[in-house]
Amino acid sequence: MATALLDELGCGDAVQRAESWRYSRNAIRALSQLDFAPAAGDAVFDAPLREQFEWPQTRGRRLVFVNGRLAPALSDLVDADASVATPTTGVCTLRLGPTAGLVHLVHVAVPGATATRWQARLEVEVAAPRACLVEHQVGASGADVLGVLDIGLALAPQARLEWVSLADLPATTSLVRRATVSLARQAQLRSTHAVFGGRLQRLELGVAIRGEQARLESRGVFVLRGREHADIQLDISHAARDSACDILWRGVADQRARAIFHGGITVEPGADGSDAGLSNKNVLLSPHAEIDTKPALVIHADEVKAAHGATVGQIDERALFYLRSRGIALAAARRMLVAAFCAEALAGIDDAALRERIEALAAARLPAPEGAP
Amino acid sequence: MLKIENLHVRVAGKEILKGLSLQVNAGEVHAIMGPNGAGKSTLGNVLAGRDGYEVSQGSVTYDGRNLLELEPEARAAAGVFLAFQYPVEIPGVNNTYFLRAALNAQRKARGEGELDTMQFLKRVREKLAVLHLKDELLHRAVNAGFSGGEKKRNEIFQLALLEPKLAILDETDSGLDIDALKMVAEGVNSMRDPGRAFIVVTHYQRLLDYIVPDVVHVLADGRIVESGDASLAHKLEEHGYAWIAERRVAGAA
Numbered sequence: 124m125a126t127a128l129l130d131e132l133g134c135g136d137a138v139q140r141a142e143s144w145r146y147s148r149n150a151i152r153a154l155s156q157l158d159f160a161p162a163a164g165d166a167v168f169d170a171p172l173r174e175q176f177e178w179p180q181t182r183g184r185r186l187v188f189v190n191g192r193l194a195p196a197l198s199d200l201v202d203a204d205a206s207v208a209t210p211t212t213g214v215c216t217l218r219l220g221p222t223a224g225l226v227h228l229v230h231v232a233v234p235g236a237t238a239t240r241w242q243a244r245l246e247v248e249v250a251a252p253r254a255c256l257v258e259h260q261v262g263a264s265g266a267d268v269l270g271v272l273d274i275g276l277a278l279a280p281q282a283r284l285e286w287v288s289l290a291d292l293p294a295t296t297s298l299v300r301r302a303t304v305s306l307a308r309q310a311q312l313r314s315t316h317a318v319f320g321g322r323l324q325r326l327e328l329g330v331a332i333r334g335e336q337a338r339l340e341s342r343g344v345f346v347l348r349g350r351e352h353a354d355i356q357l358d359i360s361h362a363a364r365d366s367a368c369d370i371l372w373r374g375v376a377d378q379r380a381r382a383i384f385h386g387g388i389t390v391e392p393g394a395d396g397s398d399a400g401l402s403n404k405n406v407l408l409s410p411h412a413e414i415d416t417k418p419a420l421v422i423h424a425d426e427v428k429a430a431h432g433a434t435v436g437q438i439d440e441r442a443l444f445y446l447r448s449r450g451i452a453l454a455a456a457r458r459m460l461v462a463a464f465c466a467e468a469l470a471g472i473d474d475a476a477l478r479e480r481i482e483a484l485a486a487a488r489l490p491a492p493e494g495a496p
Numbered sequence: 497m498l499k500i501e502n503l504h505v506r507v508a509g510k511e512i513l514k515g516l517s518l519q520v521n522a523g524e525v526h527a528i529m530g531p532n533g534a535g536k537s538t539l540g541n542v543l544a545g546r547d548g549y550e551v552s553q554g555s556v557t558y559d560g561r562n563l564l565e566l567e568p569e570a571r572a573a574a575g576v577f578l579a580f581q582y583p584v585e586i587p588g589v590n591n592t593y594f595l596r597a598a599l600n601a602q603r604k605a606r607g608e609g610e611l612d613t614m615q616f617l618k619r620v621r622e623k624l625a626v627l628h629l630k631d632e633l634l635h636r637a638v639n640a641g642f643s644g645g646e647k648k649r650n651e652i653f654q655l656a657l658l659e660p661k662l663a664i665l666d667e668t669d670s671g672l673d674i675d676a677l678k679m680v681a682e683g684v685n686s687m688r689d690p691g692r693a694f695i696v697v698t699h700y701q702r703l704l705d706y707i708v709p710d711v712v713h714v715l716a717d718g719r720i721v722e723s724g725d726a727s728l729a730h731k732l733e734e735h736g737y738a739w740i741a742e743r744r745v746a747g748a749a
């Protein structure tokens with residue numbers, strides 16, 4: 124089982140993929156010690172888990188998958204111009220029509236009696252001039268669950284999509300997501316990933332900017348504590364003239380958490396006049412936490428604007444003292460500063476209620492004040 | 497109210513305060529003057545509870561309690577306030593949110609009821625008016641992008657809002673033009689009260705024309721080397737700090 128999982132998820136012979144798993148190899152090896160059984164697609168679960176995703180604002184616009192399998196009883200797209208097809212190949216295809224509006228796509232990881240795993244593949248086709256896809260990963264504590272989700276996302280010429288991805292997972296849930304995105308001419312994708320918790324979260328976001336003047340805006344935040352481990356791998360390729368990417372991620376790790384951020388941007392030959400920007404700032408809240416960040420820009424074209432910056436630091440002690448000197452307790456002051464630090468990466472979410480919901484979840488991920496109830 | 501006895505403080509392994517003693521009673525305004533690097537800000541930071549200041553000797557008693565064993569937030573709740581020489585910019589933290597969190601945290605720690613939004617905003621508006629600060633500052637992040645003068649006035653605005661018992665002003669006057677200086681002085685004077693004390697740290701006697709102190713101290717090389725009434729500030733202005741040093745040498749001889 125152990126080597127099989129490593130091979131399957133990309134730790135096998137392919138040198139380049141193995142390299143991208145370098146910092147997560149031990150985490151995946153530990154996971155592969157577990158004897159995973161297939162997770163049940165008809166698993167039942169109780170109210171607290173339901174409440175995590177049954178948002179009133181997305182009723183009639185929601186698709187729910189339980190352990191990777193579409194759950195028709197929980198799904199309803201009546202109010203959205205969207206359709207879903209699940210042919211026998213096991214690939215689920217979601218089409219967002221011209222007036223799709225918001226679609227809430229939920230994956231629920233329900234633990235079994237022992238360690239279980241699920242696998243799914245989802246293709247999303249976006250023809251809409253404006254659509255919002257809220258991809259939402261939730262789970263319950265219990266026996267280990269490992270989910271592996273492949274997502275294909277294709278934006279037609281001039282399509283515009285806001286993709287909000289929220290993975291809010293307990294420390295017994297692991298999730299590997301491999302997203303392959305392509306942007307046609309003048310398409311615009313704004314993605315905001317919130318990566319909270321999880322025993323092991325691996326997010327591979329590969330974006331091929333194939334069309335001229337297409338634009339990717341990638342925002343993201345990860346907030347980790349305990350022994351949680353997150354591995355973010357961005358691979359952006361500019362393959363067309365005058366295309367743009369703007370990447371801004373923030374990371375926070377407390378206690379013994381571990382995070383890896385790889386921001387790879389390649390400007391292919393001929394993608395002249397492209398504009399690529401990457402900023403990744405991180406904060407360690409504990410001396411035992413660790414974050415590795417690595418921007419990697421490779422430019423093969425002319426007249427390219429490229430800028431990148433990546434930092435790992437501590438919370439600003441001067442700001443912390445300033446807040447405390449005004450009477451704000453240490454834990455509250457830390458939360459305030461960390462929330463402010465993350466806010467920039469969440470600011471792009473248009474829907475204020477959704478943004479506030481995610482901000483609140485981020486705050487809840489921060490360590491409880493010592494000795495507090 | 498405040499009694500500092502033989503205080504020795506080390507910063508980064510270097511002794512900065514070298515036996516400082518000072519007593520401040522309720523209702524009094526004390527000015528502390530002294531050359532750059534004398535240890536004035538160090539004193540303010542130690543009183544407010546900043547990390548990294550090691551007290552190797554001496555004591556600080558505030559309202560009968562050992563101030564040095566309290567966390568910074570507990571000192572604030574007990575009524576100690578430091579107006580920073582260099583107020584910190586905190587991008588992303590909204591000023592109104594911050595002020596309300598601070599005020600309510602202090603009130604809660606003291607066992608008082610928290611203020612609701614209406615009560616809070618009413619109080620804020622009153623205090624803003626005194627300092628001629630624009631409402632608009634409330635919607636910005638804490639000190640972020642404020643001009644030097646706005647930062648200093650914002651410190652005094654916080655002082656007015658939080659109503660501490662012991663306020664330490666660390667060079668609040670530096671970098672202010674005469675109008676801003678008068679506003680700051682007006683803000684402070686309007687808060688003078690038999691139950692409240694001020695320690696006004698300044699480099700120049702100019703501020704003391706507007707905030708007239710009861711006592712003026714000279715802090716040099718980590719100690720109070722001279723104390724007197726308001727006229728001492730004028731003498732210093734005239735003769736410079738070298739004059740104090742010469743007198744000390746003469747006195748020692």
Ligand SMILES: Nc1ncnc2c1ncn2[C@@H]1O[C@H](COP(=O)(O)OP(=O)(O)O)[C@@H](O)[C@H]1O
Pocket residue numbers: 507508510512530531532533534535536537538539
């Ligand atoms: N964090 C620090 N690390 C090292 N030296 C410091 C630090 N803070 C202050 N000092 C030193 O302590 C002395 C007193 O500084 P300070 O209290 O700021 O003086 P003042 O406010 O009177 O100008 C100076 O020599 C300064 O260089």
Ligand SMILES: [Mg+2]
Pocket residue numbers: 536537538581666667
């Ligand atoms: Mg100073």
